[in-house]
Amino acid sequence: MKKLRLAFVLVAFVANSCYSQKEIVTENKEPTKPEETEFYEPVVPVVKKNINGVPSDAIVLFDGKNLDGWEHTKTKEKATWLINEDGSVTVKNKSGDIQTKQKFGDIQLHIEWQSPADIKGKGQNRANSGVFIQGKYEVQVLDNNDNDTYVNGQVGSVYKQHTPLAMASVPSGEWNVYDIVYHAPEFNEKGVKIKSGTLTVLHNGILIQDHVEIKGTTPYIGWPKNPPHGKGPIKLQDHRDNSRVSYRNIWVREL
Template structure:
């Protein structure tokens, strides 16, 4: 019995010593849902460091303030020019919207959509928009515009204040698909903020969708789309379609009804 107890003690000690030997500032791996040292093969750890890792280092990003872009952002519009934008009519002509003295841009009546020269896949997008005063018209013809991610999937922009409409077309909706969780607009004429996280759909070699895209939208600090599935394109008439695509431009809509929506402070972080 004494020999057996000695063997058990030595075995237990070897486990502990073995565990101690592998602890250190090295990359971790996931085993059974827990991050552990890559050489750890023992039973459940009895030391905290067995589930700690130090590589790869997390990149440092300096945050912006009051909506200004963080240090790793791509600034798409800073109020000084349309250098990064073109007309969506041909993808090459200069953007025909109005550049304002306050650092914003405004839809020029019936000139068509505009889009970025640069294309994006997964991204974090910050954009600010404002409906015009005085209030004009009602329903879908009041302060209507849209933010098209990948040039295909519309997040609705609309003056929703005291202005009922169909819920899957109201402000903050994935147009004709996903109503928002809440209506969080500021008063008409003030600046709204959208912070959007987009993950693109995936397609196989045959061009068939194998994974839907998703979008999360925070409107003025309120979560209104929570990792919502994008079922496909967002047409005014008909069902969503799923054409295979890669990265695409960010497109802003001219709704064609003298909506005169303004935008400012647009930036993207690629994910």
């Protein structure tokens, strides 16, 4: 009787296995018509650039006219950096960092920056500023033309974490462009990070950070930290060393 039961179980198993295999083969059968691999939804939105190169779905953070969308990082008072006649804004020395009033998660960020043509200082004290994503993760701004420093703190670095793949700066006094793609870290309900954020950076059209993992905050001293957070502002740094860095044409696309 035991042998009969065992034989029945084996037959049933083989039959079910064959049936399952048949299902798999049917589901993965090679399409024989082109329309079997075509789909029409979701409809892809149309995005166009205006005469200034700004995408139609972008949020303009600085258009050269005012800093109404920005605030002092610590006091939350009105940003007081210096607006220039050419539509740029220059760091006002020792006035403090400024940040957007609006907060963001995953973004594509476009920002242009300029170090002064009249060179002053050396190392980290020459045209030092920074672009902080979500107010926490810095992409370094620095004049490194004939000006060496630690490579994980040079221009285009994810500060103290990732050295850039190339030094792509234009001559001092000319305008640099950063195009940044950022995906925010994720935290569970207990505030523990379960997925790291990532950064991709193009400097003047050259890839310098290739989807690198953000290890945490980017402090000057100490290890990266991972405090839980949601959306955050774009912050620009006043390095407090008369950096005289200027910015213009700042916009984001939410991803």
